[in-house]
Amino acid sequence: MVVSPETGLRYVERAAVERTAAAPSLERTCRWAAVNSGTGNLSGLSTVAQQLADAFSTLPGDVRLVPPAPAERVREDGTVVALDHGHHLHLSVRPQATRRLLLTGHMDTVYPVDHPFQTITDRGDGTINGPGVADMKGGLAVMLAALEAVEAAGSAIGYDVVINSDEETGSFSSSALIEQAARGKLAALTYEPALPDGTLAGARSGTGNFSIVVRGRAAHAGRNPENGRNAVTAAAALTIMLEQAKGPRLAVNPARIDGGGPNNVVPDLAVLRVNFRPKDAAEIARARAAIDAAVAEIAATRDVRIAVHGGFNRPPKPIDPGAARLFETVRVAGADLGLAIAWRDTGGVCDGNNIAAAGTPVIDTMGVRGGAIHSSDEFLIVDSLAERAALSAITILRLAENGL
Template sequence: MSGLSSIEQAAVEHVAQAPMLARTEAWTAINSGTRNLAGLATIAEALADNFSALPGHLALVDPAPAESVTSDGRVESIGHGRHLHLAVRPDAPVQMLLTGHMDTVFGADHPFQTGRWLDDGRFNAPGAADMKGGLALMLAALEAVEASPVAAQLGYEVLINSDEETGSFSSRALIEGAARGKVAALTYEPALPDGTLAGARGGTGNFSLVVHGRSAHAGRNPEEGRNALVAAAALAVRLAETKTAGLAVNPARIDGGGPNNVVPDLAILRVNFRPRDEWSIAIAKAALEKAASDVMASHDVRVEVHGSFNRPPKPIDPGAERLFGLVRDAGSDLGIPVAWKDTGGVCDGNNIAACGVPVVDTMGARGGSIHSAEEFLIPESLPERAALSAVTILRIANGAFA
């Protein structure tokens, strides 16, 4: 660690004493699936209690309205938990954004509810890597920064949302507002087990296509019916055929249908697009419009299109390259190899980058098998990655990313 300043060395020693593992164990014991509003309320209060150790103004912010298409074609409001927002020294000369999420993919009735230690020393628990371990090391890094003489130069916002796993629909505006004017951002999604970070990311768009047909008796007068299920299937085939090298298309589900002797008058097609760039989004939008128009004409049905491209692609632009370089150099001085590679996954880093703010979005713990009951955290990565964050933040505060 010969490349570290005395202030940075003190920060590394500070994070080593932080109770990151104990916090992670306590937080993973709270089920906070995105739709478990009671569990989200509990974890939000626990996080607020811990993050209140930092200076500034902390609030639990009500979610923005969000809608979903039900399996019977209705558009209805869906509830979300509150989001944690902390603003520290908004008038400081250097401003950063740090983000994470408190929700997991494991609902209140999911069998994966408790943590356990594996024989190889890994911690297997819901949200251990994604991302309660990341939240613990984020807090430890900020506590170390606050203990340093550099703290007065740095202002920052912390945003921990409750709906990242389902698209951040009730927190997107909050994220975009917090990103405004920031020199850089760090997001605490997990790194790969070997520490590799995510580089460029594709985008994502989720759509529900509601097909309205006409019911009729399947034996007596089927010609008077308009089969919504068949029309939805035609939509699925047409959209699947629009995939390109830069656009993955996944028709994922069709809801609808009923008794065998009734021509179904309603079906809902769920489809996901993964565009590599903005041009691919334009292709997908045109494909959606054409497929809906063609199927309405050929099947004599009505199609309603609901959804959006809620996370734009995140390229590695010159600003992101510089920020990755700064993180790499901090890692080198800590004896931590830092590499990154492109990924097809998405996160709130996509939305931050779309605001023109350079972001490294996998600053969290090393772990793997996320979104499954085999999810694991590598516990020794907590002080390692907290040190990486602390040194990165201190260097940004000192003007290394001006």
Template sequence: MERLTGHERAAVEHVAGAPMREQVQAWCAINSGTRNIAGVTAMGATLAGAFSALPGDIAMVEPSPVEAVESDGRIVAIEHGCHLHLTVRPDAPVQMLFTGHMDTVYGVDHPFQSMTIRPDGAINAPGAADMKGGLALMLAALRAVEASPVAQRIGYEVVINSDEETGSFASAALLTRAARGKVAALTYEPALADGTLAGARGGTGNFALVVTGRSAHAGRNPHEGRNAIVAAADLALRLSRAGREGLSVNPARIEGGGPNNVVPNHAVLRVNFRPRDAAAIAEAQAALDTAIRDVAAAHDVRIDAHGSFNRPPKPIDAGAERLFALVRDVGADLGLPIAWQFSGGVCDGNNIAACGVPVIDTMGARGGAIHSCEEFLIPESLPERAALSALTILRIAERGRP
């Protein structure tokens, strides 16, 4: 702490007094599963009230249209909640982006709905680490920045989307617009329990492959049918063989079929790809195209592909290296060891990095067991990580870059 300037010490003291734990507990009590539109709307309104403590213009932005493939192959529109967008000092010389998400993976019918305090003091609650804790400490950090004499040098946008847990399809365009012209971005996904950050990330692609065959009687004339289930199974096997180190392929589900005495004329195969780099995306797309073509010909069926590689891989480039080095140095001045490692998970950091903006996407609270009933947040990490963010932002404001 000896190396901190006077206004940096003031920022650390400012975040120490922020009501982050109380906010986390109140926000976790609001079910904001992505598909719970009423809950997401309530969460958005609560966050808008909290973030209105910051200067600038705040708005709830309508989601972009999103479609999905139903189990019967129909293409339907999917409803999403609005996204929170805050713009502060757009004419300031240094511009940054801060992002988070208000949605969780816990729907209204999920068994995990309440908060408990573990014997070790950790908060076990839906969305505590992922990422209502991150949202609370983001706000605390920005309020500390606003109280600093350096504040006028920096402008920023805050995007808190409603659909990160399902791929950010309804907010991708907003994130891209907000990333323009930014020298750096911080995203508030949780760090690991020991504080380790995510460094490089792989990408992801999700596809629904709709197979249309021909019905026939299973006993009298099966040869006249074209079995969509068999074709989908063949497709799944061929795609699974495309996996390798750096490209995992997961055929996750086959839907379709009907009575035992009818050759099924419809199936939907859902498959997930996890490419580690751009070359793996090209390889995955080629494998997908080849498998569709060959299976369609072999089984005399039609196959329609829906989906995309919506999260590109996030490498550590020169800009990201500088940003990580800055956060490491800030951590050292705060007595916090900062390390990072590759992650196979994906988040909005992938999309931001694809815009050419250096990003660290695990600036949130320390915690673990996310996406499970054991999800937990370590409460003492709230002020420590808020201080880490505040000082990182202040130093970027003073330098003009990471």
């Protein structure tokens, strides 16, 4: 191995670093972020998907725009309807390679087409402010710059790229695509933003989202209330029971109750929305048991019908031995670049949860350094575009040569 005496990097790695620094990552980020791609904006998602397909077509392999899998949601009136999503991008490079990686990101943002936050602003302090610049149009630019540098280095590693259009709402129409792409991979890198100081996410809690439809019986609130079955109070009682399941390793957040009507009518419909955050598989089982028990008790004692919709769409992501080895690879690559790479556990979730559940070691915050995501103050630290692209490129080159 030929090593540069100045940095501890091999010369081929130094060349990769130089190439990532020269990539038009800021221009790409601003171009992609200028198009609103809120999860529900199918027109904007279509535009961004084509922009990304054109950009990633400079890599070898075939770029496909994959139709979304069926997904559904529960409306405020308790009916279940199909939920439309945009297409997902899938690129496969050297599928017969001995060592293969998965790189994932998302093109959607949390800002709908009518949101007031639509403009990119250069703050003059080394950051830009704009919708999705950190989460994660900047991350997609980092991914592309890193892969271009890896290709220029002549690496023979194989990889799949999946960029979905529905990550911000749970990846319901793309989770099967991600799971399939993750199987058999040596490791995976996902381009969610790191914290402003560069800290990465370690272990993650899982998440489960439920819409629980309670159907009672309407009656006149003054003349014959005893003939009614109040769905709102039943949903409220269900809320209290479910909240009692929370513990040190299970967060429970009843977020909303839809239902009710005129004051003189006993309401016959309510929809409870509740989120669970389990830290391990045992807590998923405990949460499911709590839901079943609460539903059975409230249905029996209040004479209402209850239907439970939803599930645990993001399994918990532990740091297992494979993930620990991958973190060490990234840490050493960072050290050779003069970066101190640290990580800490988080209650947030992303596609990294699903990748880990497929048995593939993953680091899911390989994107830019930034912050205030999901708000109008979202920002990206511009220098981190080249910095994080270099970190990815060195990590990929070393995985190609040494494995995990």
